[in-house]
Amino acid sequence: GQNIDQPTEMxxxxxxxxxxxxxxxxxxxNGLFWYQQHAGEAPTFLxxxxxxxxxxxxxxxxxLSRSKGYSYLLLKELQMKDSASYLxxxxxSNYQLIWGAGTKLIIKP
Amino acid sequence: GAVVSQHPSRVICKxxxxxxxxxxxxxxxxxxxxxxxxxxxxxxxxxxxxxxxxKATYEQGVEKDKFLINHASLTLSTxxxxxxxxxxxxxxxxxxxxxxxxxGDNEQFFGPGTRxxxx
Numbered sequence: 001g002q003n004i005d006q007p008t009e010m011x012x013x014x015x016x017x018x019x020x021x022x023x024x025x026x027x028x029x030n031g032l033f034w035y036q037q038h039a040g041e042a043p044t045f046l047x048x049x050x051x052x053x054x055x056x057x058x059x060x061x062x063x064l065s066r067s068k069g070y071s072y073l074l075l076k077e078l079q080m081k082d083s084a085s086y087l088x089x090x091x092x093s094n095y096q097l098i099w100g101a102g103t104k105l106i107i108k109p
Numbered sequence: 110g111a112v113v114s115q116h117p118s119r120v121i122c123k124x125x126x127x128x129x130x131x132x133x134x135x136x137x138x139x140x141x142x143x144x145x146x147x148x149x150x151x152x153x154x155x156x157x158x159x160x161x162x163x164k165a166t167y168e169q170g171v172e173k174d175k176f177l178i179n180h181a182s183l184t185l186s187t188x189x190x191x192x193x194x195x196x197x198x199x200x201x202x203x204x205x206x207x208x209x210x211x212x213g214d215n216e217q218f219f220g221p222g223t224r225x226x227x228x
Binding site: 030031033040041043045087091095096 | 143150151152153154155158200202206212215216217219220221222224
């Protein structure tokens with residue numbers, strides 16, 4: 001079967017750095033997305049990785065290792081508005097998104 | 110960018126009634142649209158994949174007679190929840206796929222979601 005694992009919840013302090021991990025086992029791989037979702041809203045795009053390595057975009061970076069079936073999302077200089085759920089999603093061989101359960105990130109002042 | 114709208118954003122209905130949710134791609138044509146539902150504190154669950162001009166493909170466990178999907182044009186897909194019951198209360202999100210985005214066919218653009226509450 002297809003499986004994506006993420007921690008259920010993480011807590012971090014404003015101004016700090018947090019890394020959210022995602023491991024996956026899917027039938028085929030055509031890329032991995034990270035989305036941010038605030039409560040009651042639709043997911044919004046953060047990053048996309050299809051090749052191994054680190055993609056940096058402002059305060060957010062995403063890393064992928066296809067051989068290990070592993071990705072992480074790194075958030076720097078955390079702000080209170082970063083409190084949200086972060087969803088890892090893999091594009092499988094049928095070009096469908098396979099979703100992780102999401103990681104709820106709580107930012108404390 | 111690629112914008113997807115959903116209407117209504119929130120609906121409250123009585124048990125036994127039917128509710129229609131519209132999903133529109135505003136500035137692009139979407140050959141494929143997806144319908145998800147999301148329960149509180151859970152991730153998105155794909156309900157069905159909708160291709161323009163053909164019947165929707167439903168995921169296992171999703172009742173096709175209860176959740177009617179119509180994708181009559183390249184910019185509009187509708188989800189009708191028939192004879193809704195309280196257990197159908199959920200957050201319904203549509204998305205559209207277009208090769209127009211920077212990640213080609215891999216990317217989906219999401220509507221803002223519809224909160225359905227069945228009393």
